[in-house]
Amino acid sequence: MSADWIKQFPGLSRLEPRVQDVLTRKSTVIAVPEGTVIFGPGKSPENLLLLLQGRVRVQQVSEAGREIVLYRVEAGQSCVLTTACLLAHENYSAEGIAETNVRAVAIPRAVFDDLVSQSVTFRDFIFTAYSRRITDLFQIIEDIAFQxxxxxxxxxxxxxxxxxxxxxxxxxxxxxxxxxxxxxxxxxxxxxxxxxxxxxxxxxxxxxxxxxxxxxxxxxxxxxxxxxxxxxxxxxxx
Structure with a gap:
């Protein structure tokens, strides 16, 4: 697979050539039609998705059926919930739905685990995106409670x-x-x-x-x- 997609993610473009080669060889580009439920509660993530095109809505649904949109993943971003589940080896607690047709790079769990442990640059990319989205989620909580x-x-x-x-x-x-x-x-x-x-x-x-x-x-x-x-x-x- 061509390495051109890496340029869409500034943090990945700084990876060592060896690590970029691993990513391009072991990852795949997938297409997801609009309206597809990409993941849902109870399911285990098998890949980290990096969006190249499109938009994914991540939402929580209560037992009573009440919904709340947590955030959206846009082109050039990754899903923080998927990252959290991969790091903790836990299942999803929310669902992700393709709001548009989506193209994304799928990084297999094994590759994700290896690169997080071996590459400081890749680890920084993952945790920088993670920390930014966590800050956004705290803002959502504050808005619901006080605004x-x-x-x-x-x-x-x-x-x-x-x-x-x-x-x-x-x-x-x-x-x-x-x-x-x-x-x-x-x-x-x-x-x-x-x-x-x-x-x-x-x-x-x-x-x-x-x-x-x-x-x-x-x-x-x-x-x-x-x-x-x-x-x-x-x-x-x-």
Whole structure:
């Protein structure tokens, strides 16, 4: 297999030629159709996937059927959950679904184990990606616990719009994006439509006034700044 794909991952392009040769010889490029469930709870990872094209949604589903989107894997990234399961030799606790047609490099478990133990550069690549995504997951927890739903919804609509002006999603799917109830999302979207920020049709949310949504989304940063300014200094007295 050609080594050209390694250039899509800056951390891998710094690998020693010997290690790059191992990766290209023992890995394979796979194609996954849109809508495919790539992994799910209880399954054991056999490969680390590095995305070349497309997008994968990783989500958690509770026993009651409630969903929350944890993160998305884009081209040039790897899946931190897969990394964690490979390192710990555990099964998946969430599912990954191809949101688009996907092309990815599959690095077999045995190759992953060998390179993590033998190559400092490869190990740095793995743990750098891992630490960044863990930070993102902590941010999700903080948002769910402390941030207003309307602000989070505005932010997510802006993120998902991707320059098209609209989002193909049901209220239930948007609820999964934010880890809340469908009724809450329906109420907030109704308010956004009343304000003239969006227009709704079956399975589609059209962003009519992106600036209005951006102003609401920016309230989070402004509130954080105000809180920091107002917070009293800690006393130096004992």
């Amino acid at each position: 207003r739903v309307d602000i989070r919804l505005a932010q997510r609509l802006i993120d998902l719009e991707r320059g098209t002006g609209q989002i193909k999603a049901t209220h239930q799917q948007m609820a999964a994006e934010l880890g809340t109830a469908r009724e809450v999302i329906s109420r907030q979207l109704g308010e956004f439509q009343r304000r003239g920020w969006i227009r709704q049709s079956r399975g589609t949310i059209e962003l009519v006034d992106l600036a209005g949504l951006e102003r609401l989304a920016a309230l989070d940063m402004e509130a954080a700044g105000s809180l920091a300014t107002a917070r009293p200094q800690a006393s130096t007295h004992t």
